[in-house]
Amino acid sequence: MADTKQKPHALLFPYPLQGHVIPFVHLATKLALNGFTITFVNTESIHQQISKAAGLDLGATGDGDADIFSEARKSGLDIRYATITDGFPLGFDRSLHHDQFFEGILHVFPAYVDDFVGYLVRSDPTINCFIADTFFVWTSMIASKYNLVNISFFTEPALVLTLYYHIDLLRQNGHFATADNRSDAIDYIPGVKSITPTDLMSYLQETDNISTTVHQILYKAFHDVKKGDFIIINTVQELEEETISCIQKKQPIYAIGPIFPPGFTKSCISTSLWAESDCTPWLDTKPHDSVLYVSFGSYAHTSKHEIDEIANGLLLSGVNFIWVLRPDIVSSDESDILPVGFEESVKGRGRIVSWCFQIAVISHPAIGGFLTHCGWNSILESIWCCVPLLCYPLLTDQFTNRKLVVDDFNVGINLCDDKKYVNREEVSEKINRLMKGKSSEEIREQVKKVKKVLEDAMEKNGSSERNFLQLIEDLKARIVKKKGFVIKENGKIK
CATH class of the missing domain: 3.40.50.2000 (Glycogen Phosphorylase B;)
Incomplete structure (x- = not known):
């Protein structure tokens, strides 16, 4: 009984x-x-x-x-x-x-x-x-x-x-x-x-x-x-x-x-599938809202060509950035997926890691934007931290999540609009639009309003x-x- x-x-x-x-x-x-x-x-x-x-x-x-x-x-x-x-x-x-x-x-x-x-x-x-x-x-x-x-x-x-x-x-x-x-x-x-x-x-x-x-x-x-x-x-x-x-x-x-x-930011429960780099000391050296966080999530893949265009777009943009680049983002057999000399070219203003504790990064005051694959967890975390989004969906729900971010919540912009592939000039232009100027200020104000809804x-x-x-x-x-x-x-x- x-x-x-x-x-x-x-x-x-x-x-x-x-x-x-x-x-x-x-x-x-x-x-x-x-x-x-x-x-x-x-x-x-x-x-x-x-x-x-x-x-x-x-x-x-x-x-x-x-x-x-x-x-x-x-x-x-x-x-x-x-x-x-x-x-x-x-x-x-x-x-x-x-x-x-x-x-x-x-x-x-x-x-x-x-x-x-x-x-x-x-x-x-x-x-x-x-x-x-x-x-x-x-x-x-x-x-x-x-x-x-x-x-x-x-x-x-x-x-x-x-x-x-x-x-x-x-x-x-x-x-x-x-x-x-x-x-x-x-x-x-x-x-x-x-x-x-x-x-x-x-x-x-x-x-x-x-x-x-x-x-x-x-x-x-x-x-x-x-x-x-x-x-x-x-x-x-x-x-x-x-x-x-x-x-x-x-x-x-x-x-x-x-x-x-x-x-x-203080969960005592491990959920990460990869070892996490501590980015806080590096971020502590950067001004408020000056760093773009770049991450395409834990599962989806993209092509070496697109990684190359994004890398060159980051180079052209001149902004500080942290880029989470999983070793298998292109394929587990591919090596040297970044352009030759890229890491040396961005030394001091760019940091590349294979994984990090995302919440700790985007909640840091130095972070001013997030180039994201539009995973739902990432979107909610970013809104909570008042971080505007640059949307680059790759797979499954990410395209629909982008619609919510850009059209419904108005807390981000599309990276490549209706085109299927990115190019470096557009990456650079969209990064600067997200991080600087009047459009950036408008998006930041809207993120604060949506965060209030969450709160x-x-x-x-x-x-x-x-x-x-x-x-x-x-x-x-x-x-x-x-x-x-x-x-x-x-x-x-x-």
Whole structure:
């Protein structure tokens, strides 16, 4: 018989990519701070990368006393940690072999998850809800099989969610998956006034090549999410009011973003997949708002030619910069991707690192702009730090996020407008427009206004905080209904 006095115990399952793991970690902390027991599950590959990057000896599987949440537990948070294989050897390069990896995630990984969740639930019957990334295709099946409340966590904006949610409408209207997709504006998606096809996620800009593994994942995941009990989304109600309201007519959805670590720059939980360079001493030598931060995220790739044009654009611009240049940004086999003599030419005003703690960099007063791939985490962090954005999307939701930044929030500018490729003169001109002059001042004022929206949402009576508390109440009620026991709150029977 189930314990009638247990508290909510959530099993958290992030997608095995850096940009998804980070908000899941912050969500785990936020729930634990509000009385939840958390069991957090990383893949063994992600666990190994984080451990190696942080220089931590966390054991082979993360089931010992030491793991990424060790310090959080010392502060009294009830967060357990587990790891699961994704079906590939630890040495397999998942980024380089993207298609093969996602084939495994679609066809092989679900069986491992099924066995693993069954083992966890049998070992700990107090687990009563399942919070999984929206891009997983098996969430409703697992939740139903083990009688868990089904919660989908979407780590991207509501605009992206609703476009995927209505993928069939795009197909029926000829804007997606035809031999010759329509190029006119899309004005029939509920909660979206209008969007151009070039602002759709990259996977929805495809023509008739829609049988790829990624497309299969999208179809199945966004069919599956419609079976969820609740959807959590890392955005702010006031920023995407109409879009969120339309989805809420179909399913309970809670905008609780931005989900940041307590203290923002002081998280004690390691989430980085690479060793981080300390850029603070270098930044301390630079004037306020004088440094451009350049980073294209943890996963997407670009060409050597485009890296060359960006490098020469930085050279022509004359601005100070920090450039995060992953070793695999072009390919794991490519070396010397920068122009010959580039690093010597920018010595003193430019610093190139393979990775850094991004929040610590963009929150530094010397940072005056961010040339970004438009990952959603990066956008929210930049707005919070009042840093204007120069947008260079590469993959998936980044094109749609750019629309929000440039057209809706007005906190950034496009790097290459409607052209497909960048050139050095345009890079230089756009950098200077972002960093200096009247247009720069206007964008900075607008970023401050949008930051105020984020701040207000996170206040005690703000929308994100209200939505979060409502989620907790609704979740508790659903647990009681599904599991048939009473939730303990503050040591008393409720």
